Every structure is written in structure tokens, then in C-alpha cells.
Amino acid sequence: MKVLKERIIKDGKIREGNVLKVDAFLNHQLDIELFEQMGEEFKRRFEGKKITKILTIEASGIAIACIAARYFKVPVVFAKKTQTKNIAGDVYTSKVESFTHGKVYDIIVSKEFLRPEDHVLIIDDFLANGKALLGLTKLVQDAGATVVGAGIAIEKGFQDGGKLIRESGIQLESLAIIDAMSVEEGITFRK
């Protein structure tokens, strides 16, 4: 997606350790107009597919998922990263290892909000090692619901998450795929 790639070039900052900082527009300050264009693009890529719900994960996935949901006209459910006293005990749960934070955490979704009849589109901001996406996929499968596909803003194509997900047969649509990046040579997108 051209407008997203251009924005990554303009405002993204590459940091040591394969960290791409896009907090000026994607996951700290949020450019809602850009998110609307991304939502429209997700709608185009999953056109004709039956989707009853969008699933994402807190925190930065929520913004993209909510704006995208306007185009699909379905509710959003976000998986939570820790058990709070507002969540009933009756939850689906999965373990996820975070690339960014370097730790393992539990993600949970209340069983009320994922039903066997649901057709679920998973949306998130980043795909790197794929652990969050696989964890979300497991929650949907545990519910007996259908994973329709996954929509990602930025995929780090040099890590193996995208390959894992595509090989598992899930329709994965990443709006920008980075094949290489370094402080010295900048960012190379996949054609």
C-alpha cells in the first residue's frame, strides 16, 4: 500500500536490534486518516468474504481494528494481555512471546465474545515472529470459530512470522512488507 510505505519512509525510525519506530503515526500517536485508508484497503482485500467479527490485541492493534471495523460493519473484540477482575473466569487463553518487549504473557478473550458461528478477521499493527498472530488464531480455533484471514499494517518480511502464517493456509494481507532494513541502508519493501 503506497501511502503507508511512503509514510514509513518519511516518519519511521530504524533502531538497533531490528526495531522500527513508527510511533509518530501508527502506535503511539495515531493518524486516523491513514487508518481510514488502511481500513478501506483491508475491506478491498477481503471483499466477498463472510466476516462477523474483527479480533485484535491490546493496545496498538485496537485503533487499526476499530477504524477497519467501520468498513466491515462488525464489532471488534480485543484480546487482553493480563487477567483483570472485570473479566469473568470463562475465557479462552493463549501464551504469546513478545518480540518488542522480550517477555511471555497470556492473552485472553471472554468466551461470550467468540462463538462457533463467528467468522473472524484478525487485525494487528505488526507481524514479526508471528507469535501474537498465532496466539490470536489459537483463541479463534479454541472457540470453534473460523479464521477468515489476517490483516497486518507492517510485516517484517525478514522474520519468519509471515511465512509460518501463509504456510498454515491463512489468507494474510500485509499492507507493507519490509524485506530488509538497517540504520545505514534504510528500508527495502517487498515488491
Next chain:
Amino acid sequence: MKVLKERIIKDGKIREGNVLKVDAFLNHQLDIELFEQMGEEFKRRFEGKKITKILTIEASGIAIACIAARYFKVPVVFAKKTQTKNIAGDVYTSKVESFTHGKVYDIIVSKEFLRPEDHVLIIDDFLANGKALLGLTKLVQDAGATVVGAGIAIEKGFQDGGKLIRESGIQLESLAIIDAMSVEEGITFRK
């Protein structure tokens, strides 16, 4: 706001300890159509005010803030609850005590995204003891920016957050104010 109050009556669940569970539509599963109506209502209540940015706090504030931002045509910034390695050291910070989770945490916003010239509308899902809202207000003030007001979905009017905020001179607009609630007698809204 009538449609929100009706929804709270229909789908809200009262739990011991003054906990109101609204995770069917507000903070776990998210009803985006309802959020659009709430966004329009915030726009109406702050009509004519100069607003350059919406500030909220992860996680459940993000969804409401992002949909509202469509009506104000401004970016959203969300305060983060823990320091991650993707955030630069240059942040404004404040301590917040959570009513729901019963613990104290730090909230941070990168200095890049709150500037002295910003006119900030704060949006959040709940107002109870006001600690989160006061913490967000402090971040804006530390940046030398202007707090235009605060838009809240559900205010627990029987706790003192709303009173504190209104007495501080901030325009506080809560779409539903609960004056009393109990498992036995249900919910009483403020007229």
C-alpha cells in the same frame, strides 16, 4: 445520552464492589456503531472549541478516542502504562492508581507528541475516582499544552472523580452518569 444509557441497562452487569461490567459493548467487545454515535455527541458538546489532538490511555480508551477523532479530524495520542523499549527516554510521566485493577502504575507520553501549542481533548471510557483523568491532565500541563476538556463515556457519579475534575474548571462531558447502582436495585442515572 439516551442510546448509551439504554445499552448500559440492556447489556451492563453489576458486580460486587461497585464494578459495572460493560465488556459486551464498551471495553472488550466494542460496538463501533455505538462509538460513532458517541463520537458525534462529543463533537456536538465541544462544538466551536479549538482542538488539535485527542489524548487517551491504553487500552480501552483507544477505541472510543479513535472513532471520536474522525469527527474532530485530529490525531489521537494514547498514554502508555509501562515503559517499553520502543519509547524514547524523552517522555512526560505521571502516576495513576487504578480503581479496577487496584494498583499504581506509571503513564507516559512521548514529548514529541504533546507540544505547547496543542489544544487537547482527553477521552476515556470510565471516570470513577478520577485518577486516570488527573494523570492525563498532568501530562498535558507538563507539556505546556492546553486542556480543552474531557469526554467520558460512563461516569460513576457516586465516586468523587467527576466533582474533582469539574471543580478544577475543566469542561467535563460524560455521556452517562450513574448516581447509584446495586445488584438489587439496578442503575439510577443522573437526570
